[in-house]
Amino acid sequence: xxxxxxxxxxxxxxxxxxxxxxxxxxxxxxxxxxxxxxxxxxxxxxxxxxxxxxxxxxxxxxxxxxxxxxxxxxxxxxxxxxxxxxxxxxxxxxxxxxxxxxxxxxxxxxxxxxxxxxxxxxxxxxxxxxxxxxxxxxxxxxxxxxxxxxxxxxxxxxxxxxxxxxxxxxxxxxxxxxxxxxxxxxxxxxxxxxxxxxxxxxxxxxxxxxxxxxxxxxxxxxxxxxxxxxxxxxxxxxxxxxxxxxxxxxxxxxxxxxxxxxxxxxxxxxxxxxxxxxxxxxxxxxxxxxx
Amino acid sequence: xxxxxxxxxxxxxxxxxxxxxxxxxxxxxxxxxxxxxxxxxxxxxxxxxxxxxxxxxxxxxxxxxxxxxxxxxxxxxxxxxxxxxxxxxxxxxxxxxxxxxxxxxxxxxxxxxxxxxxxxxxxxxxxxxxxxxxxxxxxxxxxxxxxxxxxxxxxxxxxxxxxxxxxxxxxxxxxxxxxxxxxxxxxxxxxxxxxxxxxxxxxxxxxxxxxxxxxxxxxxxxxxxxxxxxxxxxxxxxxxxxxxxxxxxxxxxxxxxxxxxxxxxxxxxxxxxxxxxxxxxxxxxxxxxxxxxxxxxxxxxxxxxxxxxxxxxxxx
Numbered sequence: 001x002x003x004x005x006x007x008x009x010x011x012x013x014x015x016x017x018x019x020x021x022x023x024x025x026x027x028x029x030x031x032x033x034x035x036x037x038x039x040x041x042x043x044x045x046x047x048x049x050x051x052x053x054x055x056x057x058x059x060x061x062x063x064x065x066x067x068x069x070x071x072x073x074x075x076x077x078x079x080x081x082x083x084x085x086x087x088x089x090x091x092x093x094x095x096x097x098x099x100x101x102x103x104x105x106x107x108x109x110x111x112x113x114x115x116x117x118x119x120x121x122x123x124x125x126x127x128x129x130x131x132x133x134x135x136x137x138x139x140x141x142x143x144x145x146x147x148x149x150x151x152x153x154x155x156x157x158x159x160x161x162x163x164x165x166x167x168x169x170x171x172x173x174x175x176x177x178x179x180x181x182x183x184x185x186x187x188x189x190x191x192x193x194x195x196x197x198x199x200x201x202x203x204x205x206x207x208x209x210x211x212x213x214x215x216x217x218x219x220x221x222x223x224x225x226x227x228x229x230x231x232x233x234x235x236x237x238x239x240x241x242x243x244x245x246x247x248x249x250x251x252x253x254x255x256x257x258x259x260x261x262x263x264x265x266x267x268x269x270x271x272x273x274x275x276x277x278x279x280x281x282x283x284x285x286x287x288x289x290x291x
Numbered sequence: 292x293x294x295x296x297x298x299x300x301x302x303x304x305x306x307x308x309x310x311x312x313x314x315x316x317x318x319x320x321x322x323x324x325x326x327x328x329x330x331x332x333x334x335x336x337x338x339x340x341x342x343x344x345x346x347x348x349x350x351x352x353x354x355x356x357x358x359x360x361x362x363x364x365x366x367x368x369x370x371x372x373x374x375x376x377x378x379x380x381x382x383x384x385x386x387x388x389x390x391x392x393x394x395x396x397x398x399x400x401x402x403x404x405x406x407x408x409x410x411x412x413x414x415x416x417x418x419x420x421x422x423x424x425x426x427x428x429x430x431x432x433x434x435x436x437x438x439x440x441x442x443x444x445x446x447x448x449x450x451x452x453x454x455x456x457x458x459x460x461x462x463x464x465x466x467x468x469x470x471x472x473x474x475x476x477x478x479x480x481x482x483x484x485x486x487x488x489x490x491x492x493x494x495x496x497x498x499x500x501x502x503x504x505x506x507x508x509x510x511x512x513x514x515x516x517x518x519x520x521x522x523x524x525x526x527x528x529x530x531x532x533x534x535x536x537x538x539x540x541x542x543x544x545x546x547x548x549x550x551x552x553x554x555x556x557x558x559x560x561x562x563x564x565x566x567x568x569x570x571x572x573x574x575x576x577x578x579x580x581x582x583x584x585x586x587x588x589x590x591x592x593x594x595x596x597x598x599x600x601x602x603x604x605x606x607x
Contacts, residue, residue, distance in 0.1 A: 026408070030410070033402060034416055034420065037402075037420060037422070037479070038419050040423070040434050040435065040438060041426070041434070043437070043438055043445055055443065057443070058443055058447065058459070059445075059447070059451075060445055060448075062445075102328060102329050105329065106325070106329045108325060109322040109325040113321065113322045117323075118322070121326055123596065125333075127592050128333055128338075130592040131341075131585065131589075132540040132542070132561050132584060133542070134542055134561040134564050135344070135581045135584050136337060136340040137565070138344065138347075138577050138581060139340035139341070139343040139344040139578070140336070142343075142574070145354065158336065159336060162336035162337055163337075165329070165332070165333065166333070169329075219427075223429070225428060225542075225547075226546075226565075241427065244429050245429055245432070247433075249436060249440070250442070250443070255437065255443075258437065259433070259437065262429075262430035262433040263430070266426045266430045269425060269426070270422065270425040270426055273421075273424070274425050277421060277424075277425075277487065281487050281488060
């Protein structure tokens, strides 16, 4: 009897030992993988927050030697980065407003209404979102040149919105799909028009989806580089994505300023993208053609 | 609850939405009125330029003069198909695209499997995992320009550990290394997205399937092979196509880091189109290249759509 108890106890402790080994191996793998993935981001931080005299050594120290915060002030006084950010902000806000207005209409038609041509419309959106932007750069550039609307912030926002609108509509359609049809039926029975139902019922129920659309549209324009570089060649309208790409590390711009610039530009998109990732991912993938 | 919705949306079955409200089913003009501004807008800024581009590829485009356009027929295409540089661009594009698909999806799958198991700090770890995806491309380029700096770049520490490496390599000047870095950086930026999608698919696999397989005596590898892989198979297929589309579109990272160099070894078709138009000012030839790229991406997009249709029919 006693021996039996001893046996099971030994077996149990063997099992916990194995479990412990297993889970510590698992944690180790998770740690190593996470470290490799995050290292470039870590390196940006390290290079931002210490004076570059430490890091301009080979091999550079892997841990920060001294905290330093003057680089932000120097960055803003030595480069027109405030102006770049302001331009980016203006382009992004215009793109966002345009996309929000149009995607509400498109998503409502795609999700809550039935009409012939609905599938075709969805297909049309799906294809436009999949084409490489550079393919229509040249015709658009020629068009803009002929119309003489190059170097204008609103005309760039017009292009950015055209590129991101299909994804915004798909995101919002996914959200509108979750509004129970019974609620809409009831509202129509109560004498509400379809647009009234959209305004009073669908939209209030879809606030997070609208926020996601706002985030996606805003930061698409904020991050966009290709069109911004071609369409806004004049320095006055240069947005931050293009401005930052003109900075030359070490040679012209001290490393801590260079990396600080990247950091300043990334903070907002990172925060908002991470908050909205679920919606963004569904918009990019679930653009399924449905009957 | 969140993950439920997520998985549903991604698995292509958007829940219990069977039919729209009865009263919304009448035929009327409202949907067309709603959609018209969008169609006009996308038509003007996307479709019209495509048509214009196709037309332009058959003409000689002179931006400076206002002379009438000159019809040149198939000249640009004849030039393209007989141009060895064009075929090199195609090879580079294929190589880059397929390598990014393989690397980004493999890393995405492995991290998804790793993070599928609940553990302490998982939310934190997942947030960190999504970082590369959330950082805009231009700062990504800045980070890697600095990391790969031949003088002070931190990656040289690793390189120096290899036997025989006594000098910091010129990372972006050696063709093979430049291509490898373009693939790695693009994959680093892209994989969190695939990881998230695969994770949602993994979590949608019913636990009963695993239990049943375990009762039948399946070991871990068999569980993976006979339950996990079939469970996420269609999602993986879809992601291959999506990854093809995304990596085919990749412009900013390559353009800002190598510009297509050294000597064209990282020049994918999108970079080539840009360089032809805005470095050599050869607009008509660039438009012809653009049409070629358009045909390729249209084919891939159609494959994606067909797969989506199949999936929705299967799950419906």
